[in-house]
Amino acid sequence: MHAQDVPVPPLPEAEISRLREIFGRDLILNDIKRLTPYGRDQVAGTALHTTPTAVVLPTTPEQVSQLMQWANRSGIPVTPRGGGSGLAGAAIPAPGGIVCSFERMNRILEIDPINMMAVVEPGVITSALDTALAPEGLFFAGYPMSEDICFIGGNVAENAGGGRAVKYGTTGTWVTGAHVVTPTGDILRLGGKRIKDVTGYDLLHLMIGSEGTLGLFTQITIRVIPRPAVRGVLLLAFPGSEEAAGAVAALKRSPALSAIEYIDGETARMASAALPKKRRITIPEEAGAFLLVEFDGAGKTDVERELTGAAELAAQRGAAPPVAGGTDPAEMDRAWALRKAVPWWVKRTAPGYHSVEDVVVPPGEVPTLVAHAEYLRREFGVPVAVFGHAGDGNFHINPMKPPAMSPDEWWPLIDRLQRDLYQRVIELGGTISGEHGIGRKRARYLSLALSPAELAAMRAVKNALDPGNVLNPGVIFER
């Protein structure tokens, strides 16, 4: 059954009046065309889609605080929303619920080069922060790959990863402070422009990655670092997935390594062919798998030495001479363009009928995981695109519906495939999501990854901070 089929009672008139008092005209109601986009994110398929009964567009933390007081009185659930680029349905509202979209809280409040900190509202687009930092020679190391569309608030709520997490960690690594509205409407000012803080519990990092179920971020303080002076990239073609995956551990031994991305051969060929002609890379027919490696550092000599070392190491494992790369910015962009094209290619190839999986295993288990993806292809008889952050052991394994298969056959197959994949990564010491989150998409599978005691402890924390269960219910936990 689709969430949108659940009959939803309209908001009572008295509750609407109160929302109008708080938000004035920054309230969307009864306008199905405007409401609809707030009922979905980047998850494929309509199973999770719904339509919010209202959308509010706060511009101040006080409005958000009043909203949560309203929610606790009325019992109507609230779902916070960033750029809508999520891949697990965490920004999709509960049936009958309303959406709190942070799109109007989008100011960069401060770039502070002395403290090497930036203070932003949650609705800032991630790449806009990078643009503002560049003239100061600074950068935000924790950004995800969707940096041109995602909001920083969403990155923080999901603890998003990204292409350079192998060196720089995920979003949460760089957040030193935040203003957070609790589910009951208190405004907490957690952390600040300080690098260390052990004053009481680390509520900040409890909130980060809680997928909008424990608090709403209204201001975020981000630690930034000197922009690396030099970068270098290589795109390496290996005979097969085994050779590529097997090279990861050795390549990771360099502390200068800032990215190591895997793409399976077939997917790379298809994604490259879908690129505009001038950005296309000639992909050797015989290549079974690719690694994109990036190094950064203070000096060009050092980075070039790393590139040479990586190419030699790859050659020892049967790789062809590098397909693309170097330290030239255009050439680096060309190599990254291929990697960035992959998720878009998956989306276009099986629109509405694919699943972006986000499993993670100990880095040493990458070869086993890649082999398991090939098993999934055979066992389930569907195409499976494999790419991801090999240095983190975090892989996006993307089953896609063949055109001839019916949707009724597809959805149960995906459920079985997910269970098979999740079971395997858990056996390998991994878990079911590395950077996209549990959201609504994986809530039903959470008990595969966590013990009853672990789930009970998480629910106890949720209940302690959100006794009315009005903040994003149905996300992470089924209800």
Add this chain to the structure above:
Amino acid sequence: MHAQDVPVPPLPEAEISRLREIFGRDLILNDIKRLTPYGRDQVAGTALHTTPTAVVLPTTPEQVSQLMQWANRSGIPVTPRGGGSGLAGAAIPAPGGIVCSFERMNRILEIDPINMMAVVEPGVITSALDTALAPEGLFFAGYPMSEDICFIGGNVAENAGGGRAVKYGTTGTWVTGAHVVTPTGDILRLGGKRIKDVTGYDLLHLMIGSEGTLGLFTQITIRVIPRPAVRGVLLLAFPGSEEAAGAVAALKRSPALSAIEYIDGETARMASAALPKKRRITIPEEAGAFLLVEFDGAGKTDVERELTGAAELAAQRGAAPPVAGGTDPAEMDRAWALRKAVPWWVKRTAPGYHSVEDVVVPPGEVPTLVAHAEYLRREFGVPVAVFGHAGDGNFHINPMKPPAMSPDEWWPLIDRLQRDLYQRVIELGGTISGEHGIGRKRARYLSLALSPAELAAMRAVKNALDPGNVLNPGVIFER
């Protein structure tokens, strides 16, 4: 009143029998000489000291689980204990309580060079892990300065910092997994050998730094990284504190910087004089403040270029040519020996009557903080040794009782001095503890740093996980 003056009822006979069933002979009872050391840590003064009614020495997580079930039935509080090197009284038991010492759970369970992970029991001494990692070319970047005496379990419980946190972060940065016994006796297996994990709430990092009030660590998985090939150190003498503190922000611009430690001139001279003759450094009489800077990297040329750059930058701010340093290991040890001598010198200079403060400010406020330490000296008329992790804005400000002052005068003075200092750092956007924790020592000051809403949220989390308030009560929160 001293905690030890509170009349404490002895353990009921039935409760002792049950402890004997769980721990057999690994139970210390009625032996005041053996019990006494478990009632103190490295906090100066006897005000917080007490004597536990019993000490248990678990060797398995199951025993720890049974212990917490016992505590919930009996209502008798339990305090976990690592190496006893804490500086805030977090390992000091509640009156009438018992201590759970992890000294017998001290095995390094695994060094895993493929995954670049180590798995340890909580009682492993931190430097022992480093010794075990060195042959693999790996190191644990999150260690504190007390690495030769502290237990990893304690480091994790306190989220301890250290001399290289400016580059590598604190202990918690490197912990990817842990087995934790909850206050009610459940065994949680959080995280694992994986670099990314957004599967449910980040209970792992909620536990880290919770000072033994939310859980007891029985196994810890630590991410390790390639050992930097080259290090280089400089000890720089500046005319005054202003010049030294003012140089910090500029020196921090190098991504190779791995440490930047501050020592005030008088303290450096006294600490050096207290060193064995052959380790002593000749300290220029006119130097008002010192910075010890360290860089690390892959190549000797790069590190030497950084040292030259740092010396030039310091000279522009009036520094003398470097007092000690270079890339020679013996010379680097000599420079670090001075920094490491300082806390010991403070301890010996005013035994029982000093306070190791641990305030933290935004890095850009370091000059203001250092100036405030000078104000404290004048205002309160006591010597104040100032040293700390300047790159993190984390300073140890150490007031010491002059020999002529009576203890009765000293303790109220310290309370006033702490309030003055804490108020100032909070005004500067800082907080009252950066790496030592709140413990028992600062519980009464917590409400200076946190709002009622922030305290209520922390207490709600504590109450959700420890409804009987039997795990380390009196630490962080007054009761």
